[in-house]
Amino acid sequence: MTGKTRILMSLIYAAFVVYVFVPLSMMVVMGFKDSKFIGFPIKSWTLDWYGRVFQDTEVMSVFGYSVLIAIGSTLVSLLIGTWIAVLLAGRKFFGRALIFSLTILPAVVPGIISAIAFRIYARLLGIEPGMMAVIWAHAVHNVPFVVLVIVARLSTMPTNYIEAARDLGADPLVAFTRVTLPYLRPAMIGAGIFCLLLSFDDFVRSYFLGGYQPTLPVLIFSKLRSGMSPEINAISTIVIVLTAVLGVWAERSMRRMNGASR
Amino acid sequence: MITDVQNQQKQSSVSSLASESGNAGQGPGDRIPFWGRVSGRRGYQALVDFLFASERRQFALLAGIPFIWVLTQHLGPVLQMLYVSFLDAYPVAVGAQTHLTLKHYLLFFEESVYRMPFLRTMTYSFALTFATLVIVYPVAYFLARHVKRQNQLAFLLLLLIPFWVGEIVRTFAIMILLGNNGAVNLLLKSLGFIDRPIPFMYTGFSVSFGVIYLTSLYMLLPLYSALEKIPASYSEAASDLGAGAWTRFRRVTLPLSYEGVASGCTLVFLMSTGFYAAPVLLGGPSTTVFAETIAGFFHVAGDRWPTGAAFACILFLASLTITALFMKFMGRLSSRGRR
Amino acid sequence: MKPINTSRRKFLGTAAAASTVFAATPYIRTAYADTGEVNIWTYDSFVPESFRKQFEKDTGIKVNIRLVDDQGKQFNLLAAEAPNPTVDIVTVAGHRFLQFIDSELLAPMDSDRLSNWGNLNPIYTESDWATINGHKWGAPILSGAEILAYNTDLVSAEEARSWDVLFSEKYKQQTAYIIQDMMSIVMLYKGYDGNMVEYLDDPEKAAAIVAEARDFLIDKKDLVRKYYDGGAEIQQMFINQDIALGHAWNGPIAKLINDGFPVDMTIPKEGSYGFVYTLNIANNAPNADNAYTFLNALLASSEIGASMTSETGFISTYKDASQHLSDLEKKSTSFTDEELAGLKFFRAEANEMKYSLVDPAVEQIKAA
Numbered sequence: 026m027t028g029k030t031r032i033l034m035s036l037i038y039a040a041f042v043v044y045v046f047v048p049l050s051m052m053v054v055m056g057f058k059d060s061k062f063i064g065f066p067i068k069s070w071t072l073d074w075y076g077r078v079f080q081d082t083e084v085m086s087v088f089g090y091s092v093l094i095a096i097g098s099t100l101v102s103l104l105i106g107t108w109i110a111v112l113l114a115g116r117k118f119f120g121r122a123l124i125f126s127l128t129i130l131p132a133v134v135p136g137i138i139s140a141i142a143f144r145i146y147a148r149l150l151g152i153e154p155g156m157m158a159v160i161w162a163h164a165v166h167n168v169p170f171v172v173l174v175i176v177a178r179l180s181t182m183p184t185n186y187i188e189a190a191r192d193l194g195a196d197p198l199v200a201f202t203r204v205t206l207p208y209l210r211p212a213m214i215g216a217g218i219f220c221l222l223l224s225f226d227d228f229v230r231s232y233f234l235g236g237y238q239p240t241l242p243v244l245i246f247s248k249l250r251s252g253m254s255p256e257i258n259a260i261s262t263i264v265i266v267l268t269a270v271l272g273v274w275a276e277r278s279m280r281r282m283n284g285a286s287r
Numbered sequence: 288m289i290t291d292v293q294n295q296q297k298q299s300s301v302s303s304l305a306s307e308s309g310n311a312g313q314g315p316g317d318r319i320p321f322w323g324r325v326s327g328r329r330g331y332q333a334l335v336d337f338l339f340a341s342e343r344r345q346f347a348l349l350a351g352i353p354f355i356w357v358l359t360q361h362l363g364p365v366l367q368m369l370y371v372s373f374l375d376a377y378p379v380a381v382g383a384q385t386h387l388t389l390k391h392y393l394l395f396f397e398e399s400v401y402r403m404p405f406l407r408t409m410t411y412s413f414a415l416t417f418a419t420l421v422i423v424y425p426v427a428y429f430l431a432r433h434v435k436r437q438n439q440l441a442f443l444l445l446l447l448i449p450f451w452v453g454e455i456v457r458t459f460a461i462m463i464l465l466g467n468n469g470a471v472n473l474l475l476k477s478l479g480f481i482d483r484p485i486p487f488m489y490t491g492f493s494v495s496f497g498v499i500y501l502t503s504l505y506m507l508l509p510l511y512s513a514l515e516k517i518p519a520s521y522s523e524a525a526s527d528l529g530a531g532a533w534t535r536f537r538r539v540t541l542p543l544s545y546e547g548v549a550s551g552c553t554l555v556f557l558m559s560t561g562f563y564a565a566p567v568l569l570g571g572p573s574t575t576v577f578a579e580t581i582a583g584f585f586h587v588a589g590d591r592w593p594t595g596a597a598f599a600c601i602l603f604l605a606s607l608t609i610t611a612l613f614m615k616f617m618g619r620l621s622s623r624g625r626r
Numbered sequence: 627m628k629p630i631n632t633s634r635r636k637f638l639g640t641a642a643a644a645s646t647v648f649a650a651t652p653y654i655r656t657a658y659a660d661t662g663e664v665n666i667w668t669y670d671s672f673v674p675e676s677f678r679k680q681f682e683k684d685t686g687i688k689v690n691i692r693l694v695d696d697q698g699k700q701f702n703l704l705a706a707e708a709p710n711p712t713v714d715i716v717t718v719a720g721h722r723f724l725q726f727i728d729s730e731l732l733a734p735m736d737s738d739r740l741s742n743w744g745n746l747n748p749i750y751t752e753s754d755w756a757t758i759n760g761h762k763w764g765a766p767i768l769s770g771a772e773i774l775a776y777n778t779d780l781v782s783a784e785e786a787r788s789w790d791v792l793f794s795e796k797y798k799q800q801t802a803y804i805i806q807d808m809m810s811i812v813m814l815y816k817g818y819d820g821n822m823v824e825y826l827d828d829p830e831k832a833a834a835i836v837a838e839a840r841d842f843l844i845d846k847k848d849l850v851r852k853y854y855d856g857g858a859e860i861q862q863m864f865i866n867q868d869i870a871l872g873h874a875w876n877g878p879i880a881k882l883i884n885d886g887f888p889v890d891m892t893i894p895k896e897g898s899y900g901f902v903y904t905l906n907i908a909n910n911a912p913n914a915d916n917a918y919t920f921l922n923a924l925l926a927s928s929e930i931g932a933s934m935t936s937e938t939g940f941i942s943t944y945k946d947a948s949q950h951l952s953d954l955e956k957k958s959t960s961f962t963d964e965e966l967a968g969l970k971f972f973r974a975e976a977n978e979m980k981y982s983l984v985d986p987a988v989e990q991i992k993a994a
Binding site: 398484489 | 852855858859862863866868988989990
Binding site: 143165174196218253 | 352358363428430433440445449450453463466503509513547550561578602606607611
């Protein structure tokens with residue numbers, strides 16, 4: 026790479042970081058505003074909103090609930106999504122195009138419709154509204170995203186990897202777990218992050234399939250009705266800090282695991 | 288004794304998992320690998336022999352769960368929606384008779400007012416997908432090619448932080464950034480560039496700003512994972528052969544990243560046809576999108592569910608067709624690129 | 627609206643109560659098993675937290691509240707659960723009754739079972755919209771009005787006396803309104819019945835009136851900055867100075883006034899429409915008896931009504947609730963007699979005809 030392109034590229038990256046973080050910093054700043062509404066000018070500052078959030082155990086329990094749902098649905102989506110992707114990326118079979126379009130379905134049905142359809146379908150299947158129903162709806166909705174990402178990665182995998190493993194006597198299952206799966210790892214991490222985000226940010230499905238315990242977006246929506254108050258910004262800021270801590274912890278422990286095995 | 292073996296197994300399964308993360312597909316070295324030991328067992332062998340005895344059985348094993356899942360979980364709710372779209376009334380009042388009808392579909396083709404939001408959605412989605420690609424490609428490229436490998440994950444995670452804030456909260460943050468009395472206008476005014484605020488909000492600009500914010504992430508990840516695995520040596524080789532930066536990009540890097548471009552664009556296109564909150568909150572009087580029209584049928588009055596469902600089916604069919612065409616096109620492009 | 631402005635004492639109390647409930651959940655489950663629970667769908671801060679606590683303590687009935695944010699979603703959710711809903715009490719705006727009743731989602735309300743019914747102002751309980759098919763369907767708790775809100779630094783009170791100002795060139799691109807609601811107001815502004823009850827027998831005239839209102843709004847489309855939906859949006863537009871004036875519900879604007887923002891509201895001389903939020907018992911409610919117990923307790927004192935008003939910005943339907951409000955709260959939730967004379971309630975009788983005309987008209991305005 027020439028030095029010029031490198032500088033240009035890093036400038037573009039920096040501009041993108043600014044684009045992504047300026048609204049975020051707006052949000053964080055407004056969490057300290059001493060008023061019932063966000064926006065300029067800020068006449069005085071306060072920590073009261075944070076005080077309220079920490080004293081209100083509801084917000085924290087709602088956060089925990091949303092995290093549980095996100096993790097649960099992500100695990101299901103990853104399992105099923107990878108499975109479908111391996112099937113679709115494998116040899117041709119009759120109806121493959123059909124299965125592929127069916128796989129993509131949940132991603133293209135508009136949110137409100139899919140939520141209502143899920144609600145009606147849940148009753149058909151006898152699933153009670155609540156945590157399991159939300160996990161189920163999020164999992165189904167997120168499968169297409171996993172499949173798209175994993176298929177893209179699989180399509181670039183040299184077939185001779187698997188052939189080599191099979192030549193060395195590995196059965197298909199071993200070849201899959203020892204060769205394909207490790208190759209898919211980066212894609213699976215990416216897809217997993219997608220799913221976590223999609224689930225964590227989902228409002229309609231959580232609303233229609235949830236019980237009396239709200240998820241974070243549902244809580245925020247109901248609070249929003251009485252105005253966009255700095256309290257919502259304080260909640261969101263805390264959520265960001267918590268997820269960042271969780272993320273760093275996950276990355277660290279992953280590294281430690283890697284280090285220990287070496 | 289038995290517990291001992293189990294312990295060992297557990298340990299080695301952890302270590303084999305861990306080592307997999309480091310080096311793709313190579314054995315973990317001197318230790319007897321977990322899978323090696325498992326596959327040595329007689330019971331396992333018998334099971335494998337049975338399961339993988341024939342191609343057909345192998346395929347049934349691989350395809351069983353996906354088929355069942357896709358048919359019951361993906362198709363079920365949609366069939367329900369399709370069914371509702373043909374009903375003359377829904378929810379069905381107790382004891383009432385329902386009839387099948389095509390009138391909700393005909394409404395779309397008869398009433399020109401619905402065509403405009405539909406076409407607008409398609410145009411926006413196209414334009415925004417393309418814009419997102421152009422904006423995000425250099426970012427993904429920089430991440431994958433110019434950042435040291437061990438730092439890439441950290442750089443990537445950094446960009447993901449803002450997305451943990453809900454869509455609504457982010458959208459309101461954009462409002463106080465772009466409003467007449469928002470951060471940008473205040474800054475421009477204090478620097479003396481403007482006297483009167485520039486009305487950014489409730490225009491095509493504010494919608495694009497908000498939507499690209501949302502879609503860029505879904506473009507970034509596939510692009511990054513495609514670019515990340517292109518060996519640097521390829522473009523070095525091209526450089527040795529005398530190719531300039533632009534030629535190297537056009538002839539080497541770009542063709543090799545087509546899969547990432549295809550899956551990123553598909554994701555973003557599909558998502559942007561269904562976007563609701565950002566266009567509704569950031570758009571002006573003349574930027575109504577089709578998802579808003581559809582949601583209107585579910586919000587305003589209860590007896591218009593079937594119309595909403597029919598319109599959703601139309602949108603769904605259209606986006607699926609476009610996606611299929613696009614995938615076909617990209618497939619052709621990338622196979623030509625490889626040759 | 628939100629607890630934000632209410633006292634710290636209440637907030638701390640809530641937190642303490644919440645943590646106790648949390649720690650004691652297993653115990654409380656069994657304790658409540660005898661007397662049961664009541665499930666409520668309502669808007670944020672419509673049921674005061676202190677009241678909820680007291681009620682649970684006094685009766686042993688556990689109150690489960692599910693916060694909703696929109697009438698349509700509530701309808702969809704209830705329709706999806708029918709005919710055996712999980713909910714006992716829902717919150718419906720008076721003029722949306724008919725839709726819920728027609729779909730058999732609500733049970734008639736037996737006001738004889740509510741000994742505190744008389745604490746409500748008869749303006750609301752005995753109003754023409756309140757009785758449908760010979761039954762009462764809900765207990766009115768808060769009332770709202772469609773008003774003209776304006777930034778007092780930019781628009782004079784004199785200008786704001788008429789809806790004209792919303793369509794004047796002077797404030798081009800500085801106005802906003804909820805377009806569905808604006809259709810009714812424009813009909814009233816043009817001298818027609820925005821409820822369309824008068825034209826039930828004359829559908830052609832009804833169609834002509836809606837077309838006139840539609841063409842008017844299309845003609846004025848280049849003057850408007852935004853067709854919005856939610857209260858939070860108009861609050862933000864005022865704060866960001868994206869608009870100088872707009873049509874709104876009184877609740878969100880009252881909250882802006884109470885926060886010290888230079889905004890005021892009026893019911894213009896051409897008149898406007900009002901609506902009432904009612905608590906209703908769902909058809910086949912699983913705990914109907916508890917629901918009546920809850921409603922009766924809620925209606926017991928005007929202080930409860932006042933606390934709903936101070937948290938939501940809407941007008942109380944309780945007799946004498948204003949005694950318990952601060953001066954600013956009183957000012958932000960009251961109108962002059964002259965203004966109130968022009969206020970009519972939304973009515974549901976002609977809704978089917980009205981919305982079959984208005985909904986497509988709204989689409990046409992948006993597409994124009």
